[in-house]
Amino acid sequence: MTTDETYNPWTVVNAVFHQLADAGLHPVLGSAGDPGEAAAALLVALGVRPAVPGDARSLRDAAPELADIRDAVFGND
Secondary structure (H helix, E strand, O other), X not given: OOOOOOOOHHXXXXXXXXXXXXXXXXXXXXXXXXXXXXXXXXXHHOOOOOOOXXXXXXXHHHHHHHHHHHHHHHOOO
16 A cells, blocks of 8 residues: 655755756746746656645645634634
8 A cells, every 4th residue: 555645846846956956057947927837847747746636634734724814814703
């Protein structure tokens, strides 16, 4: 039985860019505008596939914090 690991895909992109920069290269991701498409292509090339609809733990863990923020901004109604 294998377990899926989760991580932020931007962490992978960042690690690749640091590795390239340390090797003396000057990587550029998306020469203009939103780098999302170029980052997605890099991740796919590395064999990283996003989970759909994402990591449910992130949503679950954020719920209490979001509730606190709503209470602070809008009060208890």
